[in-house]
């Protein structure tokens with residue numbers, strides 16, 4: 155019988171790999187970049203610390219993209235949806251899997267890139283698998299498609315570590331019959347509030363603004379406004395959370411500083427994300443402004459460090475308001491691939507106009 159202390163480890167065939175390009179991140183743009191490189195005969199590997207499409211994997215079940223399917227499809231592979239509707243989380247995860255299979259891309263998941271260091275002929279990328287194996291990959295170039303949502307924003311108030319506080323909606327069913335305080339006032343908060351109310355929760359929103367955010371999507375805002383008007387959802391506009399207790403949250407009115415306790419069973423934070431610029435910083439890439447946007451040549455997506463490129467939402471660091479998203483980041487993949495074979499940068503695509511949010 156094996157002793158409790160044995161630690162079985164098989165030889166790791168992927169302990170040392172050599173490839174032309176390492177792409178850090180297997181989100182939509184990281185995968186699209188791999189497709190574009192393959193089309194130009196360049197071999198690459200995507201390394202992701204989560205599952206394929208980790209950011210989308212974290213969307214609440216059955217939530218729909220805001221963008222139409224044609225705008226989030228990648229590598230020229232059509233994204234068909236059954237009723238010509240916007241794709242759900244599940245549609246898109248299946249789509250991502252099929253793209254990876256169709257192009258037979260090398261994708262390693264649950265493997266975190268911990269360090270990228272220059273080497274004589276390029277870079278060494280050091281990783282750690284979920285099981286704790288340390289690996290290294292040699293590559294001529296590295297593309298950081300690491301996204302901009304590494305961590306969710308926190309309030310920094312007492313009680314925020316209580317088990318009743320969550321930063322992801324998850325499955326709305328769990329909130330049936332419960333009082334939920336949704337903190338935030340943009341798209342995610344608005345959508346969560348409606349879904350929670352439909353799933354039988356008693357929903358209150360706390361938001362710093364005096365009214366619903368004007369950029370809430372045009373098909374979500376009227377519904378939420380109507381729910382608030384008719385008393386189905388309670389809105390505490392012009393408030394901020396100052397403390398979270400076991401069954402109540404203390405809210406402060408921004409107008410006069412007065413405070414009151416809002417009874418609640420659960421608190422759902424929907425106040426945005428922060429990027430993790432640590433790999434860029436460790437490499438010495440120039441970061442710009444408070445958001446720590448990544449300085450780069452827009453024609454090649456190369457950062458201030460030769461051989462290190464950036465793609466996707468990672469370009470903009472922490473985005474308060476989304477300016478870079480899948481829709482307008484497809485071109486990054488094409489530009490990087492063109493640069494690697496010495497082609498001129500492809501021009502900006504002309505995106506069809508959509509109604510403003």
Ligand SMILES: Cc1cc2nc3c(=O)[nH]c(=O)nc-3n(C[C@H](O)[C@H](O)[C@H](O)COP(=O)(O)OP(=O)(O)OC[C@H]3O[C@@H](n4cnc5c(N)ncnc54)[C@H](O)[C@@H]3O)c2cc1C
Nearest residue numbers: 179181182183202203208220221267300301466467479480
């Ligand atoms: C509810 C919701 C709805 C949205 N709807 C839309 C929409 O309609 N249209 C749109 O364009 N955008 C939308 N977005 C934003 C969209 O998710 C992002 O634009 C998109 O995921 C960005 O793709 P990306 O490939 O640039 O980065 P990401 O998808 O964020 O991928 C980055 C990947 O890098 C990995 N990674 C990070 N650091 C490391 C590391 N050190 N080692 C290994 N892997 C690492 C992450 O695990 C992640 O999988 C929405 C977001 C949310 C939350």
